[in-house]
Amino acid sequence: MSVRFGRGVATAASAVALMAGAGAAGAQTASPAVGLAAPKPASTQGPQPAGQPDRVTGRRTYDAAWFRTFAPATALQIVERVPGFTIERIDGSVRGFGGAAGNVVVNGQRPSAKSDTVETILSRIPAGRVVRVEVGPGDLYGAEFTGKPQVLNLVTSATGGLAGTLTGAVRRDYTGKLFPEGSASALLRSGKSTFNLALNIDNENTAQEGFDRVTSLPNDALVEYRYRVNRYREPVAALSGSWEYNDGANRTAHLNARAATDRFALDQSNWVDPTGRPRREDSLTSRTTVNEYELGGDVTRPLAGGGIKLIGLATRRHRDSDDLSLVDLFGSNGPGPTGFSQSLADRESETLARLVWNRSGWNGWNVEIGAEGVINRLRSRVNLFDLDAGGGQTRIDLPVDDATVRERRGEAFVNVGRALSPALRVDGGMTVEASRLTVSGDVDARRTLSFLKPKLVLDWRFAPGWRAQLSAQRTVNQLQFTDFISVAELGSDRVNGGNAQLVPQRSWELLGTLEYPILGDGLVRLEAGYTRISLVQDRVPTPEGFDAPGNLGTGTVAIARARVEAPLKTLGVKGGRLTLYGSYVPTFVTDPYTLTTRRFTNNSDFYGSAEFRQDLGSFAWGVLAENGTSSTSFRREETDRSFRGIYTQVFAEWRPTKTSVVTATLENALARPTYRERLFYAPDRTSPTPVTREFRRRNGLVVPMLTFKRTFG
Template identity: 55%
Template sequence: MRVALAAVVAAAVVAAPALAQSVDASGRTTYDAAFFQRFQPANALEVVRRVPGFTLEQVEEDVRGFGQAAGNVVINGQRPSSKSDTIEVVLARIPATRVARVEVGPGTLFGAEYSGKAQVVNLILTGEGGLAGTATGTLRRQYDGKLFPEGSVSTLLRRGNSTFNAAIGVNNEQTSEEGYDTLRALPSGELLEYRRKINTIEDPNAFVSGSWDYKAGQFETARFNARYAFDRFRLSQTNQVLPTGGTARDDRLTQRFHFDEWEVGGDVQRPLLGGGVKLIGLATRRDRIDRELSLLRVRSDVIGGNEQQVRSQRDEAVLRGLWTRPDFHGWSVETGVEGALNRLRSKVDLFGFGAEGARTRIDLPVDDAVVTEHRAEGFANASRSLTAKLRIDLALNYELSRLTVDGDADAKRSLHFWKPKLNVDWRPGDGWRAQASIARTVAQLRFEDFISAAELANERVNGGNAELVPQRSWEALATVEKQVLGDGLVKLELGYTRTALVQDRVPTPEGFDAPGNLGDGTSKIARATFDVPVARLGIKGGRISGRLSYVGTSVQDPFTGEQRPYSGASPFVYEVNWRQDLGDFAWGVGFSGDDPYTFYRRNELDTLYPGNPYITAFAEYRPTRSTTVTLSVDNLGDFSTRRGRLFFDPDRRTPDPFRVEDRVRNQHILPYLTIKHNFG
């Protein structure tokens, strides 16, 4: 594979043909709808995924505020005023027939939220009126032969300056996995316990959403959106436990997680002082009830176990105002302010079962608390082209917040941060592009990290930490890319990050470990991305793409005093995908994987070993321009995942572990059939 890729790149550099897309003076690359016709996409999501060298950014839904939840896609130059509807969901609701073109440019072309992003996609829709939509149905098969259907329908109606969008979807995600655990003494390796496990997982979820968009001019727009979603996760585990020299047990673990979410948002924009002023509002509520029950049983007699219930309510209200002007003495400028109120109410009840099933409550350090944050952020950014080939982007944010914890803990603190950014974009010609950026960033805190809770599946407790503060970093990144073989792209990124108060895991006075702050840490980044058509090499409709990423992290461990990676950080990640489009038929295969990664706890090293490579494949048939039938397979290699846990007594200051637990799980090969149909 490496030799083949090198040959492709070498041939491309020698003969760089005329490009299939256009590039303007601001660095904006445009792809017309005709560029994507060979892929016959069903919706806008499939269009965006076919943009050469572009990777859709994943944004966590629980990121607080509006500005920090921006991904790297806008629609008609505007960001959707919704957070809980991910950009994948929004794009999947837009039929591909309504996409006029796709623009790709530096982030500051599209607003302050995107300042510093190397690439942002602007999806331009047609002005075509009438009704259009997409219907999708999927049938999944798990390894034991059970079949599970799911589907979604979305519609888009355009009338004059207004566009209405409605969608409803049901996901019936269910799967089973089998495996085993071994528990051994160290250093002898003597087997202490063998466990045979089968997990049955059901995760049905559904959503209904709608929006109204109005656009009468560049600065005369309005939008309203609403969404409701629920998730009902269920896990049932059978666990046959065979202790060496002991009595066999028949343990059971059940998890029932209920999640409901409501969101209402909107924005309005009007002309002002040669630009536009926009007001954005958003309100979200998330209710969660988690119930877990772990029982240790000898035949039908309960000899131990735990029960836990977690009730939480997350509320967020955001108001954001901004003024933007595309041409202010040669500069494109934007400035504004955002205010947000976030609150988490959480109560955890943990119980233990005695030898005869008697239930006793277990008090945790912080199991009943309210976390509240009042936050305000002012921002300004300006960008301009210094020459036809050189562009500079400047941004400055100031964040001020007041954080309080009430209940089992009493903590109050005020935080404030300056967050400057600088980005330089240079296009010397012949398909080359270089970017360099430096920025100061401040991480967000997970409110759940303030609360204590047990992990019954892992037989451990996570302590809460009311004194947690956000880490802050200086990030430097340099990018060089080259267009090859027409619309192909090869990109290399190098970066370095220095972080103060690294958020990781720290010991607590109660004898647990919890999320907390360590000292200074560093990250070294090297990433390569390629997306190359191979038709000119004799393979009609073929395309190979992929990425190789290295992120080396280092921070001083609070127990050993030695340097180690950040918890949960995998240094190497890779992905290679092949796709070939042959008229009405397409097929492809993908390989992905990453290095093992470890969570460094007080008395445990918990390491996950992914089943590499994870292989996917698909075959696609398009009987009409409106209908696509796809047969896909996940985990084609039938690889298992593994997890290793090394235990230390009393903690990791003891150099040698005394026990090791190995867990092996496999969902096996997972085929599924999908039918997509566009109408209108």
């Protein structure tokens, strides 16, 4: 009987990253940022129409009045309407503070927290507290953003008193069940202090049905047909609080705290028809609990004509998971069900301190010098058992299923920049990183790593409206601690082996950007780049007969991206706006089994989207369509390819008052299904011809949702 390893362990609710609510309504009504953000150059071209770049700084500015057409209720809805800007998603597993910068700041600063997503932070700020939005090159907002083509600065008012947001939503699944969720936040400004308290309750519930068809190759003869129904439930609750003290430039302090809990549940029912044998019923259940806590703060004081900022952050995460896979529940082929059970428990912690000194206008240079120290630890244990028909269980030893991973990492950095002329700016920097990594338990591995990471950015405004940027830098990927640990996937016939010898990949990246405004406040942006990677992190065979995360040879990445955002008023469509985006990013590396060139594991070459939105006074409507090419996981004995039909979303909004919005949304409006194809090879992929094919289809389901948002203050 084959092991059925599958969807089992849920991904923990990650601590995704950018900033905390402490600065959400910090006082600022002028452009220069408080704290350590690099202020704009002393001279600018002067006031510009909304969306037109300043010829000196490249900054585009939109005041609050520009967004009234959209009747936004929160700062998030304002940011989502900024032409040509997309919030950068940060990997929640990024360790340290410097690597989680993102591309959004509030009043010129990144508060000292990582757990709340930027969308969550912005959704807590009432739209009425927003004075303006500025979008410009990253160097305008601090050296840690150098090289980012765009960083958005949300400038809030100094208005005192109480403000807040309330959000309620209800989602309906295909069975007719309703699932409510909501959030509430309150923000109080008194004198130089701002206090924020927020509660978020998400209630993700989805249902999925479809079939698996297993055939033998090359004749494609049916081996087994499975009808499956999956139900996922994931309620998440998070409570956040923060305090900000703002006494002007380089005289600020923040304190942030957050506690969150995540409860994931999967219940899967399978009706299986093997060729030539009786029908059987299988099942898979998975339960995961994640509790997370974070405490952070910072203080900034004047020093030597600039400011010095000390940041401290501590995060703790506890995850416990139990999975159970049973085959032949009613014993049609034997005395009782057989299967597998797995339990996983891990404890992860991060403690860091970061010290930064910043000074602008020092002989024409902006200078930032700093250092960061981080201690990370993961303690993980996995227990996998084979269950026999009589109820007995036998433990299955996995490579590296009981281990502790520790990392002590430090970095020192210097960043400098200056304007060489009114149209040309140069920024550069150097980071020195060193770490000591140990793995103990089932294996004993130790190594010391050190890297130099230089970067150089040229920003050129060579003609009215035109802007070009060229950046070159060396980057080093962070290792995922969970890649050191082995774990089974109950339901997919496979084990993810752990690899204590994994090392981070290193890249040289070259990227060019060209942008130009169109049709008033519209924008066209083109990007092209090339990346050369050594020690590509992918999947490799292990001596125990599994595959695991590991390092391949040299790989390359080509980058071509385009974004067009066009207001359609001048074309006769009142309140209309069209956004088109396309990304073609092929990757190339030599496969360790076939010795031929292939894509990186799970890389999708092309992604494209089109969005139309029309705002008509108190009403608005819009449609989004997106799709991408398939992605493939290249494993020892199989290739696992995932793809789907075009995804669409349709919405309609009604704004009964200036502070409230009602939105009706249809997710996956065309009910497109998703697909997965697994090709199996014997004994592994050194054999060029697959012997078995498993094709999965999950029916696309339309998910209606109704949301109400209201702000006050």
